[in-house]
Amino acid sequence: MxxxxxxxxxxxxxxxxxxxxxxxxxxxxxxxxxxxxxxxxxxxxxxxxxxxxxxxxxxxxxxxxxxxxxxxxxxxxxxxxxxxxxxxxxxxxxxxxxxxxxxxxxxxxxxxxxxxxxxxxxxxxxxxxxxxxxxxxxxxxxxxLAAGTLDTPATPEESFADDPLRMLRAARFVSQLGLTPAPRVVTAMTEMAGQLSRITRERVQAELTKLILGQHPRRAIELMVDTGLAEDVLPEVPAMRLAIDEHMQHKDVYTHSLVVMEQAIERETDGPDLVLRLAALLHDIGKPATRRKEPDGRVSFHHHEVVGAKMVRKRLRELRYPKQIVDDVAQLVFLHLRFHGYGKGEWTDSAVRRYVTDAGSLLDRLHKLVRSDCTTRNKRRAAALQRSYDSLEERIAALRAKEELDAIRPDLDGNQIMEILGISPGPLVGKAYKHLLALRMERGPLGHDEAVAELKRWAADHGL
CATH class of the missing domain: 3.30.460.10 (Beta Polymerase, domain 2)
Structure with a gap:
């Protein structure tokens, strides 16, 4: 046969x-x-x-x-x-x-x-x-292969000493093929994890990307953390084991982040999405640095999304990811908490416009990330959060149909501003443009005549 x-x-x-x-x-x-x-x-x-x-x-x-x-x-x-x-x-x-x-x-x-x-x-x-x-x-x-076991032809110590990248490749095969490393392979990975620092960041990034895009990335990340490989590749991930989630519903932020990544993967519609998966895994990496115990005994992580976005930029740059991927993942991490100010739907149209504009081309991914970030075991609370986000998406759709949200611009462009005010190109044009954009975000489309009136009012206030 x-x-x-x-x-x-x-x-x-x-x-x-x-x-x-x-x-x-x-x-x-x-x-x-x-x-x-x-x-x-x-x-x-x-x-x-x-x-x-x-x-x-x-x-x-x-x-x-x-x-x-x-x-x-x-x-x-x-x-x-x-x-x-x-x-x-x-x-x-x-x-x-x-x-x-x-x-x-x-x-x-x-x-x-x-x-x-x-x-x-x-x-x-x-x-x-x-x-x-x-x-x-x-x-x-x-x-x-039939047993689903990952082992080495020579001893794993010999194999990994020859090429330490093989340890990360082992995690990649766990993700891609669903294999389970033999105990001696795990032991060698744990003892030799420090040798991964010999490998260039470009090669490490290539393996990490394949791992994240595999079918079982959670298992691979857990293997990296358990063996110490993550300390060289993504040290912020094992650091999350120290931060207890504010809802007290999860073992720790690390476990919560793995669940969020799995739930984000379930929401993928066009195949594996590296940006979404990285954002889901790393969305809470700012929590250990911002963890505070409040007077009422609760744990808070104020502004962890701001700190986390900066940490994401630093880590992904060190791993030599392309600028667009760095920017996109960091922006998703920065925005992932914004929705929680939506509450029971009291956001103004201006707030909805800003949400859409700040997300830009990442809006669909942000929807998936925010929905995936709900991991509470309280079914009533989870359902309420999903209904609230349904409401936000409905408002976005309604405003988009009415106002072309995806391309929000001031009612007057730079050339019109210069012509109306009789000024030459320079910083003043940019300031006027930003003022009109802020009005557009706050009030929606102004129309040409109203925009001209607002521009002249702004110019008069600035002594023009």
């Missing part, structure tokens, strides 16, 4: 390599995902052919070739819809100071598989022209 459906393009490559006297193996994540019946668009191969021989074979087909990784034995190409990487057997050693291997090419598929990160990625399929492909699994990867 054939365990893996081999794409025709892989069969073609195998015939070409065999004709040149070389062996070719489908390997790593390509095999793992095929066994899990996950869609595969990137194919990874390993071979006994040396890099220059691989290049020569690919050139004979006149296809595209990428050799940016050739010093590590990797040559890339594309055939049809598949992106392909072919790597010469490796038997690397690591300097264990950086994560860079001292590249050494090998002659054995078993030795190549031994140096890989986890047993579920240390399986291969030898491709032969007659179609009688040979499954190669010297470290029990298939059994581990």
């Amino acid at each position: 054939q365990l893996i459906a081999v794409p025709p393009v892989a069969e073609e490559l195998a015939a070409e390599f065999a004709a040149a006297g070389h062996r070719l193996y489908l390997v790593g994540g390509s095999v793992r995902d095929a066994l899990l019946q996950r869609p595969v668009s990137d194919l990874d191969f390993t071979t006994d052919a040396r890099p220059e021989q691989v290049v020569a074979l690919l050139k004979a087909r006149r296809g595209p070739i990428w050799d940016t990784g050739i010093e590590f034995g990797t040559v890339g190409t594309k055939r049809g819809d598949y992106s392909i990487e072919i790597t010469t057997f490796r038997s690397d050693a690591y300097d264990r100071v950086s994560r860079n291997p001292v590249v050494a090419f090998g002659d054995s598929i078993e030795d190549d598989l031994r140096r890989r990160d986890f047993t579920v990625n240390a399986m291969a399929l030898e491709l032969v022209p007659d179609g009688q492909h040979r499954f190669v699994d010297p470290f029990g990867g298939l059994a581990a």
Whole structure:
């Protein structure tokens, strides 16, 4: 019985390599995902052919070739819809100071598989022209995959010392594949978590992003916190274990934040949303720094959304996230408490306009975050909060239909302001514009004549 459906393009490559006297193996994540019946668009191969021989074979087909990784034995190409990487057997050693291997090419598929990160990625399929492909699994990867276990081919201490990023990758596979790390893997991660600091922030961010976007990010975050990896990546998350939630309904703010992230994920409509998930996880990270015990015995976290937004900016910048992601996550954290001033619907239209304008393109995400932030076990209170937010969304919809909320601008633009007041471009124009914008937010559309009158009144008050 054939365990893996081999794409025709892989069969073609195998015939070409065999004709040149070389062996070719489908390997790593390509095999793992095929066994899990996950869609595969990137194919990874390993071979006994040396890099220059691989290049020569690919050139004979006149296809595209990428050799940016050739010093590590990797040559890339594309055939049809598949992106392909072919790597010469490796038997690397690591300097264990950086994560860079001292590249050494090998002659054995078993030795190549031994140096890989986890047993579920240390399986291969030898491709032969007659179609009688040979499954190669010297470290029990298939059994581990069936059992849902994440383990290493060598000892985890050896594997993680070679490349500490593998510890974070373990958490990523927990999130993406739902695997459970073997006890010895968890022990090694806990003992060696400090070595993750050897890895560049860019590489750490790439793994964290994949982890957050996986199917089980809560399990992965919990693993990071329990082993100490989070202290290097997101230290603000384990710090939330120290702050008791003001509603006294949760073990701590840390647990509450994980629940909010899960509830936000349930509200996603267009696939995994990195900005929403990060905002949900980090929305309360300002609480430990703002925690105060009030005279009545309650715990307060005044202005934790302001402090939290600043903390989010600092952390995501250190992780080298793009500016837009940093800005969006920080703004959601800053705004996530604004709704709680809405109360029983006593907000003015002006307040509703400001809510929409401050959220801008993030409004839909803010709706999801605020609704997800309700984790009380009191069903009556939860229902009241949801009804209140329903009311706010209804008012937003009504105002949007009447006033084009998504593009609120003053009734007069800069050119009109200069023409009416007879002034040249400069700071005064900006001040007048801001005054008219504030009036627009407060009172809604003014109309041209009223806006001109208000502008002239403002100019007179300023001695113009």
